[in-house]
Amino acid sequence: MTSERYNARDAEPRWQREWDEKAIFSARNDDPRPKYYVLEMFPYPSGRIHIGHVRNYTLGDVLARYMRAKGFNVLHPMGWDAFGLPAENAAIERKVAPKAWTYDNIAAMKKQLRSIGLSLDWSREFATCDPSYYRHQQKLFLDFLRAGLVERESRKVNWDPVDMTVLANEQVIDGRGWRSGAVVEQREMNQWVFKITKYSQELLDALDTLDRWPDKVRLMQRNWIGRSEGLLVRFALDPATAPAGETELKIFTTRHDTLFGAKFMAIAADHPLALAAAAKNPDLAAFITEIKRIGTAQEAIDTAEKQGFDTGIRAIHPFDPSWRLPVYVANFVLMEYGTGAIFGCPAHDQRDLDFVNKYGLGNTPVVCPEGQDPKTFVITDVAYDGDGRMINSRFLDGMTIEQAKEEVAKRLETEVRGNAPVAQRQVNFRLRDWGISRQRYWGCPIPVIHCEKCGVVPAPDTQLPVTLPEDATFDRPGNALDHHPTWKHVACPKCAGKAQRETDTMDTFVDSSWYFARFTDPWNAQAPTTRPVVDRMMPVDQYIGGVEHAILHLLYSRFFVRAMKATGHIAMEEPFAGMFTQGMVVHETYQKADGSYVTPAEVTVETGSNGRRAVLTATGEEVTIGSIEKMSKSKKNTVDPDDIIATYGADVARWFMLSDSPPDRDVIWSDERVQGASRFVQRLWRVVNEAADIAKAAPATRPADFGPEATALRKAAHSALDKVSGGIERLHFNVCLAHIREFTNALADTLAKGGRPAADLAPNLVPDLVWAVREAALILVQLIAPMMPHLAEECWQVLGQSGLVSEADWPQIERDLLVEDSVTLVVQVNGKKRGDVTVPRAAENPEIETAVLALDAVKQALGGKAVRKVIVVPMRIVNVVG
């Protein structure tokens, strides 16, 4: 018997070396077994891993190790999402080259990742900033360009005039650049865009096939794509009021049923008609300038009041030539959606109602809710957007909304004005094409050349990769690529004349939109993918990451794979067959009396009879325990994975991450519970060592019969095996851990009942029980192996097993042990529990009924009333209805 504590600091590096030397986690592309691809979202090399990474990668590792034991050829790779702004900021602030900074960080983080004991295939590692990766991305870009999936477009962008760069919407805070603080301008710029909207409908429809994705994520994508069916209507303009001879105004609506409730038309500030009118009206021009200025600040948009300006233009109602509607320029109409123009029906749209109430245009209800009297139904401050019957709508009166929509569409699409129908049915999407141009150095260069004579010329394949210059300087704002003295000057591949390289680089979301495919064959120097390999190893069977990527990253990847299919790089459409969004790691916050935050490492929490209090460990000063929040540097409520692993070991960190909270929910980091995990590690170590001492006496062959004690232990073992297997497959790791602890308790009980010390006892034990103890201990170790692989290896060795538990096959379940000979059914009378009855497993309903009705408790509860019905739920319950 070993009385030594389990020493994680000694064991963990030892087993990590062992796995490494034997390269047991390398997947082979020619392995004939069925494949299983587990992938966690790859990290940005910020410098240190975060506790959230530990959770993310532990979740994936449990699955990878389990599937490996189940006999799959598991692909579980890791890499680095290595392009991006922080490297350039480091270059500016610390005078270190982005490349050096990035690769140093990768080296540091890789060391940290290794200390977690993840079963990763490091032979496939790459960083997206490796030219050997991005050269293929450039190739994909050029293939997409040829296929019409990339275009150059003039687009409105957020421009930071100080940093001289385009900002993403998230980088604009209160209308100012997040770094420079300069007021952000809206500029029209030429941008490269991926034509993701060509796949709007497909990306939407295919969501229904992704049955192993969270509903939440699918819903978010559905809303993001934002399909709406409506009608495109051409309103004629009163020629006397048109500023420059315009004849019509096109609008898009989904509520054409409410056309008779129209009170006004509204157009966006940058609508051509608005610009034409502004040219003749200085007041209108001033108004447009004003609302465009507000338009840049995201905050202002949220709270801005509805504002409009009457252009003087009058539109003619499509069903009544004598009905004129005023055309306003309004700040709530977006040029980017639909046609940039609407008709306003205030009674049934809140925005329109706010607008008319401000400008005194009135409203007419045209949909009356069921049960309301149309004569008294009025709208004042709240628009009605529910169901009902049409009123005040001439030929539509009495129809449902759907009938009215159909009638309006039918009439207007058959009416012709100037060789075209007045209206046509149209489907609109909220989804926009994906602008990928970034005025940044540290990104994948866009492989095109601008020639004064030939225009945009793709870089020839032979010139790939177009690499970043390593001697760029960061001493002034703007794009370092553009500033570089020589890099952009090249000869035109077509005419050999003077030309310039594109100095924009790609959005880093491009890098992460296909890395999962590259992992299948990162060694291919000739092409992005190797067809037979990528077609066999993809899709990713289980992808795991944070919900913050639920929309953009996942949608872009889904688009990218479709584009890769269209250009012959892959056979499938959907990259991720299974998707899982894990919760965050959160922690309570601690504040000193002066309001400043202190880290958990500086604090000692004491639990007394009147609750918990926290003091500074160094000084004893009392600190306030604050709310539980996402770990952040500003709140200082972070824990460092290195500290945890140094103190408790990786297995404890892993076990803690998996316990209690379901993986898709936030987990509260709690020192008490981490210590609980640590105590379990020691307890398991003791139990296994004790079992190992007994197991030495186990007979070599399986006994023919097992006594009751042995059978009970075997049932506990195989039941745990069954539940844990199922739990892992459904990613219910917290429940798996509960079953493992339950089984550990059962094994410990059996050992304790035999008496102590165990060594004296072994010879007295009957062989069947000794054999069962050995079996139980082995199963237990295999069950914990996916979660605590180092401890499992150590235990495996103690149990005298040769080889590695990481390479062992998952134990076979003996299903016979899971079925009981007799079952105990709960007996209810009128839904209330009155007792129970134990019957043979095979008992038929009539015998069960007889047995139940014979119970005294049942007779008493019935109180002489006749039995009306007896409901027998097999294996569970009997309900007597009296």
Place this chain on the structure above:
RNA sequence: GCUCCAAUAGUCCAAUUGGUAGAGACGGCACGCUUAGAACGUGCGCGAUCCAGGUUCGAAUCCUGGUUGGAGCACCA
């Protein structure tokens, strides 16, 4: 504002998807052990499953309405 999700013991969470509310842990209390020791072992679980209705033989689970908390989108016509 719109859409969606959640709510079970002091705390974190289970409940085979409509069948006995309790698996596991944290904390607490009691007892034991007296050295595996900032441990270890044993024991202790009445909470109208957030509230009000409804469906059902039977509801934590399904339906309706609310309360509280969270998430996403945000003038999308």
